[in-house]
Amino acid sequence: MSxxxxxxxxxxxxxxxxxxxxxxxxxxxxxAGTRAGAxxxxxxxxxxxxxxxIMRTVLVHGPQPRAGIAELTGLSAGTVTRLTxxxxxxxxxxxxxxxxxxxxxxxxRVPLDLPTERTAVVGVHIGLLRTTVxxxxxxxxxxxxxxxxxxxxxxxxxxxxxxxxxxxxxGGLGAGRRVLGVGVGIGGWVDxxxxxxxxxxxxxxxxxxxxxxxxxxxxxxxxxxxTVRAMALAETWYGAATRARSAVELFIGNVVGSALVLxxxxxxxxxxxxxxxxxxxxAGARGPRCDCGRYDCLQAVATDASVLAQARAAxxxxxxxxxxxxxxxxxxxDRPAAHLLRRRARHVGRAAALxxxxxxxxxxxxxxxxLLTPEYLPDVRRELVRRSQLGGEAAARLVLSGLGPQALVxxxxxxxxxxxxxxxxxxxxxxxxxxxxx
Ligand SMILES: [Zn+2]
Numbered sequence: 001m002s003x004x005x006x007x008x009x010x011x012x013x014x015x016x017x018x019x020x021x022x023x024x025x026x027x028x029x030x031x032a033g034t035r036a037g038a039x040x041x042x043x044x045x046x047x048x049x050x051x052x053x054i055m056r057t058v059l060v061h062g063p064q065p066r067a068g069i070a071e072l073t074g075l076s077a078g079t080v081t082r083l084t085x086x087x088x089x090x091x092x093x094x095x096x097x098x099x100x101x102x103x104x105x106x107x108x109r110v111p112l113d114l115p116t117e118r119t120a121v122v123g124v125h126i127g128l129l130r131t132t133v134x135x136x137x138x139x140x141x142x143x144x145x146x147x148x149x150x151x152x153x154x155x156x157x158x159x160x161x162x163x164x165x166x167x168x169x170x171g172g173l174g175a176g177r178r179v180l181g182v183g184v185g186i187g188g189w190v191d192x193x194x195x196x197x198x199x200x201x202x203x204x205x206x207x208x209x210x211x212x213x214x215x216x217x218x219x220x221x222x223x224x225x226x227t228v229r230a231m232a233l234a235e236t237w238y239g240a241a242t243r244a245r246s247a248v249e250l251f252i253g254n255v256v257g258s259a260l261v262l263x264x265x266x267x268x269x270x271x272x273x274x275x276x277x278x279x280x281x282x283a284g285a286r287g288p289r290c291d292c293g294r295y296d297c298l299q300a301v302a303t304d305a306s307v308l309a310q311a312r313a314a315x316x317x318x319x320x321x322x323x324x325x326x327x328x329x330x331x332x333x334d335r336p337a338a339h340l341l342r343r344r345a346r347h348v349g350r351a352a353a354l355x356x357x358x359x360x361x362x363x364x365x366x367x368x369x370x371l372l373t374p375e376y377l378p379d380v381r382r383e384l385v386r387r388s389q390l391g392g393e394a395a396a397r398l399v400l401s402g403l404g405p406q407a408l409v410x411x412x413x414x415x416x417x418x419x420x421x422x423x424x425x426x427x428x429x430x431x432x433x434x435x436x437x438x
Contacts, residue, residue, distance in 0.1 A: 048432075055114065097110075123182075159214055180428075182222045182223070182416060183413040185225055188201065195210065240365045246362050247361050257278075279297040298351050316337040356388050
């Protein structure tokens with residue numbers, strides 16, 4: 001069984017493979033060519049795609065000797081030797097100290113790794129009340145971040161504020177490091193292909209051409225994505241789903257949403273409208289009235305805000321309390337608070353079962369508020385197993401987000417990092433000629 005994410009290189013140069021060819025490539029042209037701000041990757045540019053495959057392999061599998069890269073990508077040893085030599089001299093790969101292994105007859109195996117000190121990617125998350133800006137190295141290490149409270153929710157004001165925040169953060173980078181590009185995550189309905197925020201009700205935005213506005217201000221390549229889809233991308237590169245061919249991110253916070261990643265690609269569908277779970281009916285559930293008029297929508301019964309509203313109604317939270325206070329009360333023995341959190345966990349389990357049965361991903365990655373209450377994860381799993389056609393097999397498919405406390409910065413940077421690793425030479429000005437024409 002091979003469940004590992006494929007980083008197989010282009011078939012055109014596969015001169016020495018036989019059994020490995022079944023694994024599909026992550027088609028560079030499809031990933032890089034259908035989004036606003038994409039570089040001009042040519043479908044026929046085999047060398048560029050092989051470079052991308054080599055760099056993705058080192059990213060996903062960690063530092064690799066040349067033989068390991070050849071095995072994992074399916075490229076010939078000669079191609080790997082030639083391209084890695086050029087990538088090393090161009091600074092896109094660097095050699096780690098060699099390890100002497102008995103299998104090599106005493107010859108040292110020199111692992112190649114991605115340098116983390118020469119570049120940075122900016123992640124910008126535009127939230128409801130604040131914008132978070134951070135710097136991430138190509139291995140997903142967060143170098144720094146800053147949070148800016150919003151002065152207004154008007155698009156031009158928020159764009160100017162984000163641009164100033166990026167300039168300030170990038171200005172603090174050492175002379176040896178440059179910004180490759182900017183990833184942007186925002187809630188609401190984001191049309192990735194056209195670079196617009198179709199609708200973001202809490203901000204009052206409709207058809208805002210955010211990609212164009214930010215590109216004009218930032219002076220760096222920009223890649224825009226909806227928050228949950230950006231999180232899903234980050235999980236596949238740096239989080240819980242690095243070894244999965246398919247995964248669904250299931251986000252439960254003050255909003256609910258999902259995103260499907262299949263062979264490293266986000267499924268958005270026409271106008272990137274996929275993944276909405278807001279009004280998914282949860283059988284047998286009843287929460288506060290949803291804005292659609294029903295009482296059993298996932299948004300009404302499972303969000304942090306819904307739990308808080310119900311806790312207030314039950315006397316387990318005061319008017320000034322937050323969702324975290326409900327968790328604290330439950331941990332102090334407040335039974336109604338604990339009951340609400342357990343019930344929310346069961347609702348999440350039902351939603352997860354539906355997602356799992358409908359799409360059958362290798363993993364359902366749970367993110368958002370449930371991360372704050374791991375003690376209720378067994379309740380989520382129990383309900384998932386009870387409701388899914390997969391039964392007991394379903395339990396292992398549910399995992400928690402692996403993005404950690406820096407999830408917001410990492411996920412916001414992910415749309416750009418994803419684009420970069422689909423076609424590194426498209427974003428390395430001056431290096432392409434060095435690598436391809438040497
Ligand atoms: Zn509803």
